[in-house]
Amino acid sequence: MELKDIIKPENLVYDKSEVQTDTIMHYCPGCSHGVVHKVIAELIGELGIQEKTVGIAPVGCAVFAYNYIDVDWQEAAHGRAPAVATGVARLNPDKFVFTYQGDGDLASIGSGEIMHACNRGENILVVFINNGIYGMTGGQMAPTTLDGMVTSTTPFGRNADLNGYPMKITELIAQLPGTSYVTRQAVHNAASVRKCKRAIKKGIQNVLDKKGTSFIEVVSTCNSGWKMTPVAANKWMEDNMFPFYPLGDLKDGVKGEPVSKN
């Protein structure tokens, strides 16, 4: 195909969603955050729900999510996004409300809020970026940090006697009857991005259908925090994170049922 044909609208293969702003993202090259933002923006555009969406940004590297996805946003205190989302969603039941949270935000300081929001079955979508580390504050240990993993606060590797065990919070969430859909995804290659997009779409649809809480974990890379190149980080994630945090659905059912049918 010649260039003049390639640029014809009918030959378009990829377009930036109009819900994604033109602001240059501050994320490190190779970081998963940007990919997940792109997917969420695309879905909001495709589903035509920009006008009814309210996003709740975390404290963490994604604190500026509100600069990149063109919907109304509230920036929550560290860990409190599920409570903020509860406030918005309860008083605005026709809105699509979602939180976007890191693993420090969701599984450590905000572990109480996420458990209770999911247990009440708040009609919200939770997007949980598990990169096994505190990216924003310079690479400290998170509850999700793997055993033996080196971080700035576990310079000799995470040691269970000193630091406790890596936490599979998504498995806990899947036990809560308030949830309808709990899944673990990744965005490290084209196939996984497409799968993750389908999962997030299902989560959004569940909220639009008022089915309770949908919870999407995305096992992610923080190449800066892990001190690896983007390519090496992807490989390390496949070799180390995926065996401990296996991808796939943990609950695909209905609100009110205590445990997954799967």
Added chain:
Amino acid sequence: MGELRLMKGNEVLAEAAIRCGCDGYFGYPITPQSEVMETLMARQPWNETGMTVLQAESEVASINMVYGAAGSGKKVMTSSSSPGISLMAEGISYIAGAELPCLIINVQRGGPGLGTIQPSQADYFQSVKGGGHGDYKMIVLAPASVQEMNDFVALGFELAFKYRNPAMILTDGAIGQMMERVELADFKPRWTEEEIKVKSGAWATIGKAIDRERNVVTSLEMDSAKMEANNLRFQQKYKQMEEEDCRYEEIMCDDAEYILVAFGTSSRVCQKSVEIARAKGLKVGLLRPITLFPFPKKAINKLAEKAKGFLSVEMSAGQMIEDIKLAVYEAGKNTRVEHFGRMGGIIPTPGEVVEALEEKFSWEISYGVKRYY
């Protein structure tokens, strides 16, 4: 004349919220204010006005639910007592920083720590000086009767929306638990979505319309120059509160030589102390701050012209006394300011207050002149 009832202070807070068109309440049980949520749950206002009531998992969660709902332009509130308010401190700071209107009620109990469930006024500093981090202020209303518990709910919301700032009702277990006659407000409908759009559409997260920029509720600003400009704007707002919304009551102050300064429960005690002192021939008056922030500095400035002394009567070790001293100092006066207080949940008796006044100002009383330092 509105509907007359005999009610507890805490129950009135709930009833007043429903009647003033409040959209949502989020709270966590703690003595001595649990009746607020209990009354709301029993009233089931969602059937009547559409108001949402939710028991949160903690005070941390309730204040952040308030943050979320207030950010969407709704009229929302929470209530707690001292330890719970401490837990809310971060959230209140975020609400002030993001410039959101909401109502927070503190039915104080004695501290520090778990302290006591008996009444106290020891959260004065926490309420008027910030409480959370950063340079911010809240409008603080101090009711002295069950009637004012009713009145200040609507007033608190009005001021919160006037300034897009959190407002607090600072009361205590005595007024919360006390039953008095109250004239309830008439029902006002909740704002419609259309009204919220007109009122708060410029900043609230009501959903990004195609024809406007997205609204972002945040307290974050990484550009120092812009963050300083934000701070200056907040300070301007707090100044405006001082100029336009300072409230106080003076009782028998016109000819008074000694001024009792007291708010809430202790001001009720001091009304009787004024009578006892006057019967003894002492010219005593009472200044009752109704707003603790803004503090009635100007009233104190004026009273300092003639008064031989001020006695700050508080159910604490002496916190408001610092603001009285500042006001006297700013007036360029050297009138003596003393404190009398009880702690641990004890309410001072009217007689005790008069004795304290006679003892602390014995020199002035015996010589009949003002003492200079």
